[in-house]
Amino acid sequence: MATVIREAPKKLYFGPDHKALADFAAASNRRAVAWLVLVCLVSFLPGFFTIPPVDRDEARFAQATKQMIEGGGYVDIRFQDELRYKKPIGIYWLQAAAVKLGEAVGVPRAHYRIWLYRLPSLVGAIGAVLATYWAALAFVSRRAALLAGLMMAGSLLLNFEARLATTDAMLLFATVAAMGALGRTYLAQHGAGRAPAHPWRRPAIFWTAIAAGVLLKGPLILMFVGLAAAALAVADRSAGWLKQLRPAVGILWVLLLVLPWFVAIVLKSGDSFFSESLGHDLFAKIGSGQESHGAPPGTYFVLFWLTFFPGSILAGLAAPAIWRAREEPGARFLIAWIVPAWIVLEIVVTKLPHYVLPLYPAIAILIAGVVDNHALARGRWLSTAPAWWFIVTVALAVGGIALHIAFGGQPGFLAWPFFIAAIIVAMFAWWLYQIDGPESALLRAVTASLLLWWGLFGMTLPELPRLFPAQDLSKYIRFTAGCDDPQVATAGYHEPSLVFLTGTGLRHMTGPEAAEFLKAGGCRFAFIEAHQERSFAQRADALGVRYAKGLRVDGLNVSGGRPISVTVYRAEGGS
Numbered sequence: 284m285a286t287v288i289r290e291a292p293k294k295l296y297f298g299p300d301h302k303a304l305a306d307f308a309a310a311s312n313r314r315a316v317a318w319l320v321l322v323c324l325v326s327f328l329p330g331f332f333t334i335p336p337v338d339r340d341e342a343r344f345a346q347a348t349k350q351m352i353e354g355g356g357y358v359d360i361r362f363q364d365e366l367r368y369k370k371p372i373g374i375y376w377l378q379a380a381a382v383k384l385g386e387a388v389g390v391p392r393a394h395y396r397i398w399l400y401r402l403p404s405l406v407g408a409i410g411a412v413l414a415t416y417w418a419a420l421a422f423v424s425r426r427a428a429l430l431a432g433l434m435m436a437g438s439l440l441l442n443f444e445a446r447l448a449t450t451d452a453m454l455l456f457a458t459v460a461a462m463g464a465l466g467r468t469y470l471a472q473h474g475a476g477r478a479p480a481h482p483w484r485r486p487a488i489f490w491t492a493i494a495a496g497v498l499l500k501g502p503l504i505l506m507f508v509g510l511a512a513a514a515l516a517v518a519d520r521s522a523g524w525l526k527q528l529r530p531a532v533g534i535l536w537v538l539l540l541v542l543p544w545f546v547a548i549v550l551k552s553g554d555s556f557f558s559e560s561l562g563h564d565l566f567a568k569i570g571s572g573q574e575s576h577g578a579p580p581g582t583y584f585v586l587f588w589l590t591f592f593p594g595s596i597l598a599g600l601a602a603p604a605i606w607r608a609r610e611e612p613g614a615r616f617l618i619a620w621i622v623p624a625w626i627v628l629e630i631v632v633t634k635l636p637h638y639v640l641p642l643y644p645a646i647a648i649l650i651a652g653v654v655d656n657h658a659l660a661r662g663r664w665l666s667t668a669p670a671w672w673f674i675v676t677v678a679l680a681v682g683g684i685a686l687h688i689a690f691g692g693q694p695g696f697l698a699w700p701f702f703i704a705a706i707i708v709a710m711f712a713w714w715l716y717q718i719d720g721p722e723s724a725l726l727r728a729v730t731a732s733l734l735l736w737w738g739l740f741g742m743t744l745p746e747l748p749r750l751f752p753a754q755d756l757s758k759y760i761r762f763t764a765g766c767d768d769p770q771v772a773t774a775g776y777h778e779p780s781l782v783f784l785t786g787t788g789l790r791h792m793t794g795p796e797a798a799e800f801l802k803a804g805g806c807r808f809a810f811i812e813a814h815q816e817r818s819f820a821q822r823a824d825a826l827g828v829r830y831a832k833g834l835r836v837d838g839l840n841v842s843g844g845r846p847i848s849v850t851v852y853r854a855e856g857g858s
Contacts, residue, residue, distance in 0.1 A: 286298075295656050295666055297422045297613025297649075311425060317431045319416055323409045326733050327445040328337055329741025333749035334446060335780070338842045340781035341447045341532055343367065345400040348378040350787055352394060358547045362779070363787060368552070368559035372544050373498035373674040374450045375405035380824035395784065399622050407446035407453035412436045418463030421470055421646050425656035428608060430818060431647040435595035436727040440640055442736050447706070451637045458507050458641040461492035465528070468615050469515060472524035472610040483529070490533035494540035495584065501560060507641050510623035511616070518615060550728035562582045577635040583625065587677070590636050591643055593709075593728035594650060595720065596671045603660045620645040654721050669716040673727045676709035679694045679735055683743045690839065691750040697746075701738030705731045750850060752776070752838035755811055757784035759834045766806035772797050775812025776817060776849050780844060784838040794819035797852075802828045807854040812847055819852075829855040 336342045347367050351357050360367045360375060380401040385393035393399055410437045419428035435441055444452040464485040496504025516522035548556045588595045607613040621642045640736040653659055667698050682700035687695030712727035748755055760769055772790040773781060782789050790798060794815035799822065800809055809830075811819050825831060833851040840847045 293610050295608040295611070295614070295652065296562045296660055297549045297611050297617065297652050298603075301317040301361050301638045305460065311458060315416060315425065315432075316413060317429065319412050319429070320409060321434060322433060322436045322729075323412050323445075323734070324440060326736055327405055327408055329737045330744055331401060331446055331740075333745035334740065335745075335754040336397045336783050337447060337751075338753075338778045338780045338840075339722040340480050341397075341400075342783045344374060344450075344789070345378065345397060345448045346779055347393050348375045348382065348400060351375060351379055353787060358544065359551050363782060363789075366552070366555060366559065368556040369549075370450060370560065371498050371501055372548070373495065374403065374453060374724055376452065378448060396450065400471070401446060404447055404449065404452040407456040408441055409440070410456035411452065411459050413648060414459035414463060416491075418466060418644065419457055419651065419706045421450065421463065421467045422617060423652040424655055426722075427651040430651040430722065433696070433726070433729050434591075434637070434650065435644060436734040437593060437736075438591050438643065439732070439736075440590035440636055440643070442740065444637055444640065446740060450500050451640060454496055454504065455644075456755040457492045457496040457499060458504050459644050461489050461504065461508055462511065462620055462641075462645070464489035464492070465512065466613075466620075468527045469524055469616050470612055472527060475669040481644040483693060485527070486529040489528055490536045491540070493533075494537045497537070497541050498544065504641075506627070507620075507624050508797070510627065511619045512714065514619040515616065520719050537681065552654065561567055567688050577632045580629040582634050583629055583636075583639045586636050586855075587639070588671075589625055591646065592675055593672055593725070595649055595731045596668055596675075596728065597650050597659065600659040600665055600668055600721075601650045603647050604653045604656070614649070617645045617649050654725060657720070659721050664719075669713045671711045672724075672731065673706070673709045676705050676731055676735055679739065680706055681766050686743055686747060690747040695746060698742035701742060705734035705738065708734065710754060715830050728794070749838040750841055751780070752836045752847065753778060753780040754783050755834070755838075755847060756781065756851065760785060760808055764806060764808070764831070769806045769808055770800075771808045772800045773808070773812075775815035776810055776840070776847060778840065783804075788792050795822035798822035798826055798828050801830050801852060802826050803853040804829075804854045808833075808855075809852045811852055831855055 311519050319529070337347060343362055350361055350363075351359075358372070360370075360372065378400045382396075382399045383395050383401040384402075385396060390396060390399065412432050415435045416428045416432035419431040431432065439457070443454070444455070468485050493504060493508065510523070512525060516525075516549060531761070545556075587598075591598070593735065605614060609618060621756075625639060625642055628634070631638075672810050683698055683702060684695060687693060687698065708727050709731035711725045712731060715727070716724040744750070760771060770788065770790075771785050772792050774792050774794045777791050790800065792809075795818050797809040797811060797815070800817050801809055801823070809819070822828075831853045833853055835848065835850045837846070837848045840846070
């Protein structure tokens with residue numbers, strides 16, 4: 284059977300698409316950007332509005348932002364009465380702006396709408412995909428740049444982060460923008476690029492992105508940029524090209540953008556912010572597995588094949604060609620973007636999947652360049668790689684149905700059409716790989732992933748209330764309280780989502796303390812987890828507390844990984 288795949292060339296070229304770069308506003312680029320935005324919306328929006336607040340990080344970020352809005356203070360960061368100085372202010376300001384926008388357009392109870400807090404992540408994820416396309420034009424053709432953007436838009440990890448009200452999608456956007464400007468500067472210095480029409484454009488993008496990254500997540504963006512620049516300086520035995528970024532003026536610009544808040548928080552808290560964010564958060568992660576997230580070196584390599592799916596399936600096939608091209612300035616820059624930071628992150632004890640996300644755009648560009656050059660490796664054992672598009676899709680679809688049965692108590696038939704369609708498209712991506720070529724196969728695989736995310740995020744997770752017990756508990760209070768300002772306490776169940784949904788005034792207690800709380804009577808409610816019920820009942824009987832038993836919610840504490848059962852008790856009368 285004839286095949287369109289050509290023999291792998293001895294040498295690739297990772298250099299700029301001069302025609303595309305010459306006029307980024309050209310119709311072809313505008314069409315590419317429009318398609319990427321459309322694909323992003325199709326990929327990221329399912330479940331965006333309907334998945335309840337996720338414990339713990341998302342709910343913590345959202346609650347801290349909600350308290351800023353409620354109190355009108357936009358310098359200090361708190362979760363109830365607890366200082367929350369693990370991250371800088373950037374994401375909180377962005378979330379607060381999104382909620383204020385929601386209020387302005389008339390969204391009811393905007394403070395409690397988690398999707399408003401997720402808007403910066405959605406914007407960041409779309410921005411990161413577009414920035415990947417823009418960065419890729421410095422290294423590959425327009426067609427390959429579009430493939431790189433599509434791989435990012437379809438990747439599992441970015442789909443998670445686009446739906447979470449945390450820092451990581453926005454940090455990715457800032458990092459890709461900075462690395463794109465850095466890459467263009469490097470290629471221009473090595474004769475593989477062209478001078479910009481405005482010499483200050485690249486420095487402006489680079490240093491503004493650095494400032495944004497610092498305000499979002501502290502020095503992490505400096506690690507990604509600094510390790511890449513250092514690796515290139517060692518490989519080239521020169522760092523003179525960095526002068527083109529106007530570092531003296533650039534550093535002053537960064538300080539102008541970031542110092543006002545840092546000065547304000549120091550005046551507010553002394554050295555508490557730096558001791559907490561650097562000492563207790565950043566440096567603590569290096570030597571120990573913080574919050575039970577420790578893992579051995581190699582973890583990110585193993586997770587990559589799932590978290591960058593479906594693009595990851597072609598990574599092994601692209602590796603030989605990338606290695607052959609390693610001496611080219613473009614390939615050298617992209618490898619320097621990936622390898623040093625990946626090694627550091629593998630060494631750090633605390634590991635979370637999203638830590639390596641800022642490295643995925645460089646991987647996407649490398650893979651896309653190899654695909655565009657028809658240089659993917661071929662061999663008997665490598666020819667089985669496309670089958671994993673089908674295998675992983677089937678596994679995730681079956682997993683989605685299993686979630687419906689285990690936590691929803693029903694098969695989830697509404698998700699089945701998406702799962703079945705995803706499996707069929709993934710099967711064709713595999714079967715037609717040798718006939719239509721890897722580019723068409725990759726497009727089919729991305730299409731299959733979009734269908735899969737519709738089934739998982741849009742039709743599965745929102746239908747599993749057992750995974751989000753705080754949602755039912757807060758709704759019960761809202762619709763049955765019968766008063767404007769119910770007072771609520773919780774014993775045994777202390778997740779941040781419950782605070783966000785119920786209200787900042789939620790009190791955390793033991794079972795006996797909850798009995799004393801209800802003794803005061805009035806519009807008071809207590810959430811009592813099963814392990815606290817005995818001590819609660821004993822103390823309530825001893826005090827003669829009158830109470831009524833209400834809703835019982837059985838679910839799973841996702842953060843703790845254990846089943847829970849929480850009963851709502853309401854005070855009757857008072858003392």
